[in-house]
Amino acid sequence: MLQKTDVRQLRSTIVGIVLLALMLFPVYWMVNVSLQGGGTAANSSFFPTDITFDGYRRAWEDQTGNLVTSMIVALGAVAVSLAVATPAAYALARFRLRGMGIFLFVLLLAQMIPGIVIANSLYTLFNDLGLLNTYAGLILANATHGIPFAILIMSAFMRSIPPALTEAARVDGAGHFRAFWSIIVPVSRNSLITAGLFSFLFAWSDFMFGLTLTTGADIKPITLGIYDYLQGNVQSWGPVMASAVISSIPAVVLLVLAQRYIAAGALGGAVK
Amino acid sequence: MTTTTLAAGSARAAAAPGYGAGRRRRRARTRERTAQWMFLVPAIAYVLVFFGYPIVKNLAMGSQDYTVRTFVSGEAPWVGLANYAEVVSSSLFRTTVLNTALFTVGSILGQFVIGLLFALFFKRRFPLGNVLRSLLLLPWLLPMIAGTAVWKWILDQDGGILNEALGTIGIAPVHWLTSPDVALVAVIIVNVWIGIPFNMTLLYSGLQNIPDELYEAGALDGATGARAFWHITWPNLRPVVSVVLVLGVIYTLKVLDIILGLTGGGPANATQTLATDSYRRSFQEFSFGTGAAVSNILIVVSLVFAVVYLRVNRRAVDE
Numbered sequence: 001m002l003q004k005t006d007v008r009q010l011r012s013t014i015v016g017i018v019l020l021a022l023m024l025f026p027v028y029w030m031v032n033v034s035l036q037g038g039g040t041a042a043n044s045s046f047f048p049t050d051i052t053f054d055g056y057r058r059a060w061e062d063q064t065g066n067l068v069t070s071m072i073v074a075l076g077a078v079a080v081s082l083a084v085a086t087p088a089a090y091a092l093a094r095f096r097l098r099g100m101g102i103f104l105f106v107l108l109l110a111q112m113i114p115g116i117v118i119a120n121s122l123y124t125l126f127n128d129l130g131l132l133n134t135y136a137g138l139i140l141a142n143a144t145h146g147i148p149f150a151i152l153i154m155s156a157f158m159r160s161i162p163p164a165l166t167e168a169a170r171v172d173g174a175g176h177f178r179a180f181w182s183i184i185v186p187v188s189r190n191s192l193i194t195a196g197l198f199s200f201l202f203a204w205s206d207f208m209f210g211l212t213l214t215t216g217a218d219i220k221p222i223t224l225g226i227y228d229y230l231q232g233n234v235q236s237w238g239p240v241m242a243s244a245v246i247s248s249i250p251a252v253v254l255l256v257l258a259q260r261y262i263a264a265g266a267l268g269g270a271v272k
Numbered sequence: 273m274t275t276t277t278l279a280a281g282s283a284r285a286a287a288a289p290g291y292g293a294g295r296r297r298r299r300a301r302t303r304e305r306t307a308q309w310m311f312l313v314p315a316i317a318y319v320l321v322f323f324g325y326p327i328v329k330n331l332a333m334g335s336q337d338y339t340v341r342t343f344v345s346g347e348a349p350w351v352g353l354a355n356y357a358e359v360v361s362s363s364l365f366r367t368t369v370l371n372t373a374l375f376t377v378g379s380i381l382g383q384f385v386i387g388l389l390f391a392l393f394f395k396r397r398f399p400l401g402n403v404l405r406s407l408l409l410l411p412w413l414l415p416m417i418a419g420t421a422v423w424k425w426i427l428d429q430d431g432g433i434l435n436e437a438l439g440t441i442g443i444a445p446v447h448w449l450t451s452p453d454v455a456l457v458a459v460i461i462v463n464v465w466i467g468i469p470f471n472m473t474l475l476y477s478g479l480q481n482i483p484d485e486l487y488e489a490g491a492l493d494g495a496t497g498a499r500a501f502w503h504i505t506w507p508n509l510r511p512v513v514s515v516v517l518v519l520g521v522i523y524t525l526k527v528l529d530i531i532l533g534l535t536g537g538g539p540a541n542a543t544q545t546l547a548t549d550s551y552r553r554s555f556q557e558f559s560f561g562t563g564a565a566v567s568n569i570l571i572v573v574s575l576v577f578a579v580v581y582l583r584v585n586r587r588a589v590d591e
Contacts, residue, residue: 012393016401019408020408044431088314090311097312112578121326148319176308234425247418252410
């Protein structure tokens, strides 16, 4: 016979599944409609009984270039974010320099600046520098999404690394950079991966900079490709939803991977 | 690079025994400090260019006649507060401020209440609880424009599933995105959907930090259920609640994707907020001066909440 607590737990699980189903209904709908093809049906049926990949075929024709752009920009933003943020995170975690408190404060504030403010000014700056409609411009701008966040989470992690680990290397004559590069970076690997994954996702999902810092069709991120569909009357929702599904893949991958990286205590083996 | 100069430097210092000891120590200390600063130089430079410069530039543009012509002639005459006067006196301003306030309050209220209910629910231990809770993060992790796209179809007045569902219980089709009366409600619904996971996650971790002993002691005094919530959970959760609410306000103030994707600020400016209006002025009308003026107003509002956040956060850490 079932215990009373078992029944209650089972009921909670069922309620939980119902809540999740309600919350993820739009995601289901996205996938469902994406499989109903490129027709101009007045509405979508509840299940994709006639599965067709026409929507994906159309999406692929329209969006391949934009997907490549998004990939280049997001990977570039990860590289810039990590290159800038990792040494800074280490300095904030370990050194005692005057003015570091202020810098930390500025980083917290920087995350709160509305993107439109940055876009407004960067447009004129990039116009002068010839960085509008370039990968470099988008990469540099998109790193604003990731850098403050990356510095803050990595330095939180690096604070937990025992100072003894680098002091030993310093006594052996290694400079700060050697100690940083050959000890701190490998030990902090998981926090770097977490920071990198989120920087990727932020840049991949970016809308603001794609909208304001590109003007033509040559360099256009996938988010803007989707936005283009949404302007005016949508004739056929299949390709729109297929593009949305494709653009969501990195988030799904992150949801599976980052769980592990956030949870993993990176120090596990390093000190022993 | 830092390593080699440092190593060379210390080798030279070691090879010069007759050198003044105090001076050498001072020089070594300067060198050490320089080496340490080198770690921060890229980040400081980046922050100055990509956060510092835009703010200064935006403040300046707010007082300049900055238009398309400026890009050709390079001239942007100073106009003092004329841009602000133009923005504030336009009939649109009252609408955008009101919309921004309603959008923010409505979104926060919905996200917070539902997020808290979810957090309380998932605090129970039950099979699959953790898996279900982490899957709930998905709406927040998706590119906002992807979520916006599917909602635009769900909310469609003719073929949308929401109106079809409402139709089966006898409710006439609602013009979610095309009627000025309900469009703001529609964008709030979508923003709430995106914000629930964030609220739930922070509140859930706050709940986890309340010691079980408090509930055990409370139960002895007869505090269970709703009374336990008001006398134990809520007071202990207050610092986290403040942080969640303030961060929610700051994030909601900058929302652009959802509104542009769903309604483009329309119909008849019914969903025009300070953020979308700033975008519209700068990038659709190329009136960068007034666009900057609007976003400067937005900065001030965000800044007020940012300062509140930092103070609340410090108190939360202290406690």
